[in-house]
Amino acid sequence: MTASEQAPVLTVDGPGGAGKGTISQLLARKLGWHLLDSGALYRLTALAAMKQAVAFDDETALAGVAGALDVRFEPSPGDEPARVFLNGADATTAIRTEECGDRASRVAALPSVRQALLQRQRDFCQPPGLVADGRDMGTVVFPDASHKVFLTASAEERARRRHEQLLAQGEDVKLADLIEEIQVRDERDVNRSTAPLKPADDARVVDTTGLSIDEVLDQVLAVTGHT
Template sequence: MVADAPVIAVDGPGGSGKGTITQMLARRLGWHLLDSGALYRLTALAAEQQRVAFDDEAGLVRVASSLDVAFEPTPAGEPVKVLLNGKDVTAAIRTETCGDNASKIAVIQPVRDALLQRQRDFQQSPGLVADGRDMGTVVFPNAPVKVFLTASVEERAQRRYRQLKDAGVSVNIDALLEEIRARDERDTNRSAAPLKPAEDAQVIDSTGLSIEEVLDRVMALAGQA
């Protein structure tokens, strides 16, 4: 970790556009990228691969502590490439099941503790764009720029629906809407680092905005980093 390397922390609920914005921002600035949510998904996937139960706290901590993970940049519009033990697991960690499992283990404080330092180690020169749900409140509380990106539940469900349909996945919009609402409820009310804007975060509602419009707003804030 390079303590003086600037950090732009981008938090918000799933489907708010964080992943797309942070990748575009990291490319534009030439900075490193941290997809913190992927770490929880990777822990969930690795636990499943190692047959560690999601109620086995000690086992989950062991899995989280030994993750061999790397992020690789991809062309604009594509999700960041995620490697687990050198294997591309980008698609495997983006399923709804993996996301739901990740949300479940994210409430376990010892697992969060195991992943905290690993996240902070991504802070390297020339700078870091950190994508997550507690980047500005817990992981990088001293980040000079903090953004909380959100959107209506309906908008986020539609975005996820289109994404899955484009990928050839059969999905029910009503079921997807309920899943997102349930996840929001769990993430907002969890005792460990609940999903909320940092006190000094700039809140951006992306409902009805294009990706370019959101990026322009965040880029304007990035000048303060």
């Protein structure tokens, strides 16, 4: 029996900044389902590797880091992302830096790392259901998911959203630099040999550019039949 046969799964894939995290958190809360933030697992792998001074060109060592992660997710109130804990310490803010995001994108391109995290992600599928947020949830991790959504938005829109988040955190980052970083990261994610970023053939694609959170949520809920 596959993981998605044990409980219903809604996959929410797409590039960074398309709104996956916020929408997935709201969906999980509304449906009363579990939440998997798969991107956080790759960011945690990158963070743990940096803390352990593991070279980012050492695929074997990075896969070992991924396989040994001590991670825990805890729901947050409101629209805030779920709290993420690494080795018992709150790593929610640390994994959201631009440096960690860039390293995570590099780590995610390594086949051995993806394989090390595959079963760990599938183990999150428990009754009554799972909202799985990531980049290959509907294509690789849960190919038999009952519902699949792919959120997207222009690079400019995603950079603007990220710029607002960083300013709110007190970080001074140029919008033009963020646009360039997002475009480079997209190119890497789309063209990697293992699990490239793309919509599943049976996924509903939703362009979130110019849409409010409520408008996106309504469209995604319509896919699941929970309007």
